[in-house]
Amino acid sequence: MLRKNINIGLFGFGVVGQGLHTVLERTPGLRARIGRIGVKDRAKPRTLPPGLFTFSRHDLLDDPALDVIVELIDDADEAYLIVTEALRRGKAVVTANKKMLAEHLGELIELQRETGTPLLYEAAACASLPVIRNLEEYYDTDLLESVEGIINGSTNYILTAMHRDALSFGQALSQAQALGFAESNPALDVEGLDARNKLVLLLAHAFGLVVAPEQLLTLGIDRLSPLATAYAKEQGYALKLVAEARRLPNGTIAAAVLPTLVKPEHELAHVHDEYNGLITQSSFADRQFFLGRGAGAFPTASAVLSDLSALTYGYRYEYKKLRQQTHLALGAAAAEVEVLVTFTAETAPDPADFSRVHEQFQSDVRGHYLTGTIGLEQLAQARWLREPGICVVRLPGSLRAAQAVDKQ
Structure with missing residues (x-):
């Protein structure tokens, strides 16, 4: 399967978000780029061009050019709104928010099934350890x-x-x-x-x-x-x-x-x-x-990077054991x-x-x-x-x- 290009809408530009930006710059072969970044703090100084940032989640979720949402914020409730809306709009999602996932996992699994849109979260389990995909x-x-x-x-x-x-x-x-x-x-x-x-x-x-x-x-x-x-x-x-x-x-x-x-x-x-x-x-x-x-920053960003790489090949979790162990x-x-x-x-x-x-x-x-x-x-x-x-x-x-x- 040929890799496809992915254009990322990134929520959060803290330690992990900045780490992801750095590792993406060092891996040009991935064919993934950050198109827009959603942040909350208007006063925080940024090292990237101001036009790359927005303070409205709708600027990312409504943008048809952004086909993958990467969610790296620390607000579980806000993360839930972002992730569920992105999946309903057909945008693949990568998240590291283990609290949000744990509290809504059953619903999110069902939403993936209904929409046919993948949600990957290797970074939410054990940071740099490739655990979820191995399981x-x-x-x-x-x-x-x-x-x-x-x-x-x-x-x-x-x-x-x-x-x-x-x-x-x-x-x-x-x-x-x-x-x-x-x-x-x-x-x-x-x-x-x-x-x-x-x-x-x-x-x-x-x-x-x-x-x-x-x-x-x-x-x-x-x-x-x-x-x-x-x-x-x-x-x-x-x-x-x-x-x-x-x-x-x-x-x-x-x-x-x-x-x-x-x-x-x-x-x-x-x-x-x-x-x-x-x-x-x-x-x-x-x-x-x-x-x-x-x-x-980098161990967690490496797991996000791995999920992004998997998306370029069309990967998604199948939850096989969930069907086997009813x-x-x-x-x-x-x-x-x-x-x-x-x-x-x-x-x-x-x-x-x-x-x-x-x-x-x-x-x-x-x-x-x-x-x-x-x-x-x-x-x-x-x-x-x-x-x-x-x-x-x-x-x-x-x-x-x-x-x-x-x-x-």
Whole structure:
């Protein structure tokens, strides 16, 4: 198939938008050019000719000469309006807005089907890691058993700085913000919500399961306690924010985003700074590991560039597994996980919520903790989970099928 020329309407000219402009200038063979750029800030100085910019989205969406819309803004609601209107007008779309995608994925998949217009979003998953298209194409017939990984570069940078450089959480966060790896309002990253949104996308392409973000148990790194980080060091574990989705024996999928202790021999223990790492486990290809930068202008722009290149060949997602797995569902009630819970004298977990309590420790100096096995659904519904002073960290090991336990 011959490549076609594409004329881009670009929304957003921040770090990633400027990175995309730079990489497009360095890849003339792509046959893609930016025809117009939509921005919001009228006072911000621009390095490109003023005539290239507009402050109305309609100038891009109404322009028949622009056949591809690239959406790189940080407003999920505005991004939704741009993307849906572009698709209805027959304009292909490339976006990096994982929040918008996760909140509207089912609707956007249906809109693509109705309009026959492609929506690509490799940059929304793991920045420079070519994950979505691999799940779509390489694993289209291979039965995936699990995907797990570090899929937020900001939190991984913070955790690396805390462990390697002995920085406090606040110091590591400030450093990540200064380097452009974390936003001025970092809640989406440190509360695990960005990783949760990306996990929604991985679930759709890995297993054919579309879920709402709120259905996934998500704990970030904002509640990490000094005792939890000390426990990790004493045991020789790396502390990472890990997103995981795993097929259970009953055919359902267990999925969650949790701070996790990782053994030193595990691949994810060696994913540092702003890098992402993703492990796939499948019936035929066995275990494979993807590693690449998960934050920054050029890593994200490279994924956008890859999608633009794919569009020149007429590529679109087929969502094959979505059609194959029409009855697939989340199975939190059938899954369990081993956790470390640190707490204070004022707030404590209820041991009755655990199927097994393995160890309990109390110290007026260091604090209190227990380790135990708890159902994923039980953990998500625990009244104490988000109480002040409570920190939950997953112990080494995967999400797994719950085992029947006689508590008598």
